[in-house]
Amino acid sequence: MQVRRLAAWAALPLAVTLGLTACGKSGGDSGSANQNGVVSIGISEPKHLIPTNTAETGGSQVLSALFAPLVDFDEANKPFEVAAQEITTTDNKTWTVKLKDGWTFHNGEPVTADSYINAWNYGAYGPNAQDNNYFFDKIEGYKAMNPAEATATPEANTLTGLKKVDDKTFTVTLSAPFSEFKSLLGYTAFYPLPKAAWESDTAAPLVLKKDFEQAPVGNGPFKIKGTWQHDSQVEVEKYDAFAGTKPHIGGALFKIYQNSDAEYADLLANNLDVVKQIPTESLSTVQGDLGDRFQQSPSSSFTFLAFPTFDPRFKDVDVRKAISMAIDREEIANKIFQGSQKAAYSFTSPVVAGYRDKTCGTACEFNPTEAKSLYEKAKGPKELNISYNADGPHKQWVEATCNQLKTNLGVDCVATPEPKFADLLTKVKAKEDVGMFRLGWAFDYPSMENYLGPLYSTNGSSNYYGYSNPEFDSLVKAGTEAPTTDEAIKKYQEAEDILAKDLPVLPLRFGQNVFGHSTKVKNVAIDLFTRVDLNKIESVG
Amino acid sequence: MFRYLVRRLLQMILVFLGTTFIVFALMFAGGEGDPIQNLAGEKPVSASQRAQLIEKFHLNDGFFERYWYYLKDLVTGNLGESLTGRDIGTMIAEAFPATAMLATIAILVTILFGVSAGVIAGIRRGSIFDNSTLVLTLVIIGIPTVVLAPLGQLLFGVKFPIFPATANNPPTWYELILPGIVLGLLSVATAMRLTRASVAENLRADFVRTAKSKGMPGRRVIGVHVLRNSLIPIVTFIGVELGSLMGGAIITERVFNISGVGNLLYKNLRLGDAPVVIGTVSVLVIVFLVANLIVDLLYAVLDPRIRYE
DSSP states (O other): HHHHHHHHHHHHHHHHHHHHHHHHHHHHHSSSSSSEEEEEEOOOOOOOGGGGOSHHHHHHHHHHHOOOOOEEEEEEEEEEEEEEEEEEEEESSSSEEEEEOOOOOOTSOOHHHHHHHHHHHHHGGGGGTTTTTTGGBBBTTHHHHOOOOOSOSSSSSOTTTTEETTTEEEEEEEEETTTEEEEETTSGGOOOOGGGSSEEEEEEEEBTTTTGGOOOOOSSSSSEEEEETTTTHHHHHETTTTOOOSSSSSEEEEOOOOOOOOHHHHHHHHSSSSEEEEEETTTHHHHHHGGEEEEEEEEEEEEEEEETTGGGGOOOOOHHHHHHHOOOHHHHHTTSSSSSSEOSSSSOTSSTTTTTTTTTTTSSSHHHHHHHHHHTTTTTEEEEEEEEESTTTTTTHHHHHHHHHHHHOOEEEEEEESSSSHHHHHHTTOOOOEEEEOOOOSSSSSSHHHHHHHHHHHTTTTOTTOOOOOHHHHHHHHHHOSHHHHHHHHEEEEOOOOOOEEEEHEEEEEEEEEEEEEETTTOOOOOSSOOOOOOEEEBBO | OOHHHHHHHHHHHHHHHHHHHHHIIIIIIIOOOHHHHHHHHHHOOOOHHHHHHHTTTTTTTTTHHHHHHHHHHHHHOOOBBBBTTOOOOHHHHHHHHHHHHHHHHHHIIIIIIIIHHHHHHTTTSHHHHHHHHHHHHHHHHHHOHHHHHHHHIIIIIIIISSSOOOOOOOHHHHHHHHHHHHHHHHHHHHHHHHHHHHHHHHSSHHHHHHHHHOOOOOOIIIIIIIHHHHHHHHHHHHHHHHHHHHHHHHHHHTTTTTTTHHHHHHHHHTOHHHHHHHHHHHHHHHHHHHHHHHHHHHHHHHHHHHOOO
16 A cells, blocks of 8 residues: 555656656657657548549548559659569550569458459449549450440450469550550559458459448558548558558548638647648638648649630630730739649649640740730630639639730630539530630649640540640650650650640649648658658657 | 327428429439539549449439439438438438537527527616627627638637637537537527517516516516516527528538538538438428427417417
């Protein structure tokens, strides 16, 4: 009794000192990292947590903890192997993927060639209606799994291009040579899935277990703790048997927020460690609020104005050029976006290899006097309008752009809202009068090709304005088939130069990640897919 | 009483069918653009993905056919699946408790501040208390929730962290006090003015004069004769308010990140997820109808003159 009481009295000051030192540590950035610390990161409610069905940032942030990709990207945005031992090809058409030894899923199951083949087949099978279905369209056999007649049952339920060599090796045959395929493999859609994901792993076509996404089993550095608590949180903890580079934290808590202002308020109250996107309204005060805990880094997003080819008003390239020259990009980027976006003078983003500044040339340089005389000479229309979707934060800058056109060209310009992006697309497809319209793009994989092919190729998946130039198409094709990356980039750059001449769209701005963190974490970095890099982040104190 | 109840329940079914029909028509037939593209955001949608979803949600069928599918499911208690494949019944069941808690706090705030202040103001008409509360309610009515909620959060959640800035899911009562007060303040002013007017009117009523003149103590006159009779319009107000609080907390829930019904509704309206919106509204309509029924039944308890046949 006596001894115990004594111990209690002795323990008290000790506990106080310990508590104080702990406090002292958490106060500054210089404290040593806590290997078992849990960091909290704000995300939006994921739509799905299945690799082949996750296309938004909330879901891919969670998946990046649960899964390890075949390749990731280094500082220069070049791919390097993570789960893959090596990825080789001789002709850019057939690629051999060799996996590293000793990798397991969180349930102990070894990661094999089948883990990849099965997951990809599932994603490519049309009737599974996966959001990332189109990522598999370069692999041989895709067409047979996705018939043009949408209601028809596909003839095949596996990709003919995927062949297992042995347990740790498989080959991917593409329908056409594609030099960037290795980069493509860094995307969320290409994670493997364990046998435990399937109702039966021998069934054809494969059927995913209905509740698998409530607690996905991955091959990544973290395993899920409990299940996905919808509209609340997803918690992950370190997976001890992970064979790759181990992270510096014990786990991560992904807190789901319904709106970004609440998320930011929680960061200010130190209840949340990382906010990936500071709300635009708070950008004017963020420096004072966070000091050096406010950071910026380039993102892959790209905003531009498109000219629908069916609108005769914009047929003359000089009209398009004059409009472009009448827009003061810097002013909008600085005044409306508070520097959280950068004015764009090129068609490809600075985050990809092969980017050159000012490829748009004089057409994108702000020159109101020349713009006006060119516009008058080309007999540009007296009335302009710019359509935008009101469900995004576009009203302000579209109106500002219109005002610049009014002042600098002496025309009438109206910013026309459409309720949703889908409504805008429906009108464009129906060739209704939308005038110019806003579009945005964020890459699927870091490559110049991804800023060119889908957006301006004749059959590009996001070519909503109908631009078509056979010369451009063949240059992009030549690039994708080029034997080396450098040769590919040359072709892409030639293609980009055509865009500068034709001006099917006007580059406006490149996005920036504007993020902030609490005093409890350090080394916070956001990768090119707008995800917090969980391998770098550290917990302090 | 029993006949009245049956008649009311039959009426409720008609009202329910009518309101859901209107919501259904607005969501589906009102040129909803392209729900599948909405779902995909700004990414392209493959043909087979589109076909799958169209078939699953009967998007190509006629309007009445789809309303029929919906009713058929509803009768069996099945609210269907959201466009992302989650069970709508579960989604609502998860969101409902948070909103119910929030509404409870809001109603308590209303009663505590609104009704009691109203009673005092009604009894002491023209006093400093009466005038100052009147001015105060004017101010509160004048500030919209879109201002009041973030302001409350900034002051008491971030600058002086007395309360948490946001709520977790599921929320604790403590986390909901601040948003509850913000939400309740909206109806405090109305409740106060309603009570004040009602109390003042009853103080002048014949039965109060009679009670006073036969020598009844003042406390009893106010407690039994004035308050009991003044409560009738207030009960109506609070009953209806409870119904609208269930759905009307959209702004407060968003600001304080409460995963309740308001947020569910807002988010899915934005996403164009019509099945979720219709399911949520259907449930809200039921809550509203039941609240109204309870109010009507309470009349009889409060006012002996009212008898249901």
